[in-house]
Amino acid sequence: MSFYTWKTERLKRYGVVVVLALFCALLLWVGQWSQLPVFSNNGEPRALTQGSEKHSQVALTFNISWGTDKVHDILKQLEAHNAQATFFVSGEWAERHPDIITKIHEGKHEIGMMGYKYESYLEQEPQQVRADMNQAKEIFEKLGHENIKWIRPPHGHMDKEVLKMIEDQGMQAVQWSLNTRDWENPGTNTIIDAVLNEGSKGDIILMHASDSVKQTPKALEVILPGLKQKGLKFVSITELVSGGESETTQVD
CATH class of the missing domain: 1.20.5 (Single alpha-helices involved in coiled-coils or other helix-helix interfaces)
Structure with a gap:
């Protein structure tokens, strides 16, 4: 027994x-x-606005649709501080400046799109919006970027219909949680204060790299080490999302 x-x-x-x-x-x-992002609610697509607050990460994002001067200054600052960012670029600009797209990519930065012409999707017919996104995708594919995942609709303008079209393209709309309004050139210290006083874990920070911004490169000299001192790590949108729970915004 x-x-x-x-x-x-x-x-x-x-x-x-x-x-x-x-x-x-x-x-x-x-x-x-x-860990996979969930960007829909009851079948309705949403826009990504922020990453998880559980991780000490922020995503710097730069919109660029015209000009070639400021982007180089910004890239120098990012390289000097070993900071990764995501650049949202219009297809028309990328087509004109493939060398800069290559430089952005070689700097280990992520590339997203802003359509082709950078014209508000809310002021166009649905077929025009689809054509614009398709044209942009074709341009990026020719430049060797076949799998663009992220799109920031021109001027940040979107509604449910636009979000559904973006989803149908296999992409995800990205907004922001912190807007520096640097394109208004409010003053270098104003831009710095907007980021260092308000920036926190999980933020998607909106900045620009078009030639309209006159103070952004100088502001980055303080912003980049300042965010590091707050214990924040610079990551791409992809890395921010893969880090955990992300926040989305319902668009009417």
Whole structure:
């Protein structure tokens, strides 16, 4: 009897180990899926506005649709501080300046799009919006960027219909949680204060790299080390999203 009792107990222990192993495997599997972004609610697509506040990360984003001077100054600042960013670029600008697109990519920065012509999608017919996105995708594919995942609609203008068209293209709309309004050139210190006083974990920070910004490169000299001192790491939009729970905004 003792032999069979011993054998039964041993089988029970093995059974518990197997069950625990399967449970752990299930948790890992679920965990992987939970890290994937969810950008819809009841079937309605949403725009990404912020990353998880659980991680000490921020995403610097730069819009660029015209000019070639300021982008180089901004890239120098990012390189000097080993800061990664995401550049949202219009297809028309990318087509004209493939060398700068290459420079952005070689700097380990992420590239997103802003359509082709950089004209508000709310002022165009649906077929025009689709054509604009398709034209932009073709340009980026020719430049060697076949899998553009992120799009910031021109001027940030979007509604439910635009978001659905973006989703149909296999892309995700990205807004921001902190707007520096640097294109207004409000003063270098004003831009610095907007970021350092308000910037926090998970923020998507909106800045510009078009020639309209006169003070942004100088502001970055203080912003980049300042955010580091706050314990924040610069990441791409992709890395920000993969880090955990992200916030989205419902668009009417």
